[in-house]
Amino acid sequence: MKxxxxxxxxxxxxxDFAGNGIKACSVTKDFPFVRKGALWKAAAFAAYYLIxxxxxxxxxxxxxxxxxxNRKAMRKLVRECKTGFFIYANHTGWTDAFLAPVLTWPxxxxxxxxxxxxxxxxxxxxxxxxxxxxxxxxxxxxxPFVDAIGYRIGEGAPVMIFPEAHIWPYCTFVRDFKAGSFxxxxxxxxxxxxxxxxxxxxxxxxxLMRSPRRVVYVSEPFFPxxxxxxxxxxxxxxxxxxxxxxxxxxxxxxxxYVRYVKxxx
Numbered sequence: 001m002k003x004x005x006x007x008x009x010x011x012x013x014x015x016d017f018a019g020n021g022i023k024a025c026s027v028t029k030d031f032p033f034v035r036k037g038a039l040w041k042a043a044a045f046a047a048y049y050l051i052x053x054x055x056x057x058x059x060x061x062x063x064x065x066x067x068x069x070n071r072k073a074m075r076k077l078v079r080e081c082k083t084g085f086f087i088y089a090n091h092t093g094w095t096d097a098f099l100a101p102v103l104t105w106p107x108x109x110x111x112x113x114x115x116x117x118x119x120x121x122x123x124x125x126x127x128x129x130x131x132x133x134x135x136x137x138x139x140x141x142x143x144p145f146v147d148a149i150g151y152r153i154g155e156g157a158p159v160m161i162f163p164e165a166h167i168w169p170y171c172t173f174v175r176d177f178k179a180g181s182f183x184x185x186x187x188x189x190x191x192x193x194x195x196x197x198x199x200x201x202x203x204x205x206x207x208l209m210r211s212p213r214r215v216v217y218v219s220e221p222f223f224p225x226x227x228x229x230x231x232x233x234x235x236x237x238x239x240x241x242x243x244x245x246x247x248x249x250x251x252x253x254x255x256x257y258v259r260y261v262k263x264x265x
Contacts, residue, residue: 003210003211003257003258004258004259005258005259006258006259006260006261007168007258007259007260007261008260008261008262008263009168009260009261009262009263010262010263012164012175012176013165013175013176013177013178014166015166015168016166016167017166017167017168017169018094018116018166018167018169025115025118025119025137026115026137026138027115027118027134027135027136027137027138027141027145028136028137028138028140028141029138029140029141029143029144031134031136031141031144032128033133033134033144033145033147033148034147034148034151034152035128040129043129044128044129044130047126047129047130048101048108048129048130048131049108052101052130053101053102053105056098056101056102057102059095059098060095060098060099060102061102064095064214065202065213065214066099066214066215066216067213067214067215067216068103068215068216068217068218069215069216069217069218070217070218070219070220071103071218073193073218073219073220073221074103074104074193074218077191077193077221078104078105078106078107078158081190081191082156083153083154083156083188083190084152084153084154084155084156084157084158084159084188084190085153085158085159085185085190085191085192085193085221086153086158086159086160086161086184086185086190086191086192086193087100087103087104087109087158087159087160087161087192087193087194087195088160088161088162088163088181088182088192088193088194088195088241088245089160089161089162089194089195089196089197090162090164090171090174090175090195090196090197090245090249091162091164091165091166091167091168092167092168092169092170092171092197092199093167093169093170093197094167096162096167096197097111097113097132097160099160099195099197099216100131100158100160101131103195103218104158107156107157107158108131108157109131109157109158109159109160110131110132110133110152110157110158110159110160111131111132111133111159111160111161112133112134112135112149112159112160112161112162112181113127113132113133113134113135114134114135114165115134115135115137117132117134118132118134131157133145133148133149133152133159146184149184150184150187150188153184153188153190154188159184160195161181161184163177163178163181163182163238163241163242164177165177168260169258170199170212170256170257170258171258171260172198172199172249172253172254172255172256173246173249173250173253173260174196174242174245174246174249176242177238177242178238179234179235179237179238180234182234182235182237182238182241183230183234185224185237186224186230186233186234186237187230189224189226190224191221191222191223192221192222192223192224192237192241193218193219193220193221193222194218194219194222194241194244194245194248195216195217195218195219196216196217196219196244196245196248196249196252197214197215197216198214198215198216198217198248198249198252198253199212199213199214199215199253199254199255199256199257200212200213200215200252200253200254200255201213201254201255210257211257212255212257213255215252217248217252219241219244219248222237222240222241222244224237225237
């Protein structure tokens with residue numbers, strides 16, 4: 001997309017403007033959500049820490065100009081939380097998933113992704129080694145999918161979730177989203193932390209670049225209310241995270257590189 005584009009949307013929950021053209025595969029109960037072989041683990045370690053992490057760092061900070069505010073909150077959680085935890089982020093670009101590895105270093109992060117991500121021939125194993133957990137397309141795959149999330153949390157890994165589900169490139173506001181994905185921290189009794197990517201004008205000579213500057217804000221941790229029944233605790237946690245994301249985007253995103261307009265027809 002280019003500067004000045006206007007996109008008309010009707011449904012914040014279901015409209016998708018990723019435009020990757022990938023035909024998604026089916027993610028059924030037979031999908032290997034977790035692989036535990038020694039050779040697989042060794043290859044995954046090398047792919048993540050020795051190859052992907054340095055490349056991701058270069059893409060985000062050297063080439064794309066990301067900066068992070070309140071990174072200390074994430075570092076403290078990584079240092080002090082004995083289990084895994086959940087990261088909830090707005091979804092405004094394909095590089096969003098790259099934030100998890102650099103924010104949670106040295107812990108390996110896993111990311112819930114669309115089936116598109118594991119649908120490219122020859123790359124399914126690679127993206128899984130890098131931490132991708134695809135969302136099921138069939139109901140019978142939900143139990144092993146949920147078990148896989150619990151397994152990663154149990155081994156101490158952060159899990160990143162995009163509750164908006166769909167990519168809206170350069171979107172400066174946080175869309176409405178459901179509370180479903182907030183059942184995981186409630187079920188496992190672990191913290192959640194929010195990450196918001198905002199867009200602002202570049203400064204100095206960097207203003208010659210038309211694309212916006214990305215500033216990422218990290219929240220303080222949110223904790224599920226163990227005194228509430230699970231459905232209520234899930235909804236409360238969703239509302240707290242949504243409120244923080246919405247407020248942060250409204251306060252800090254001041255450059256509409258792409259404008260989204262509600263189609264009322």
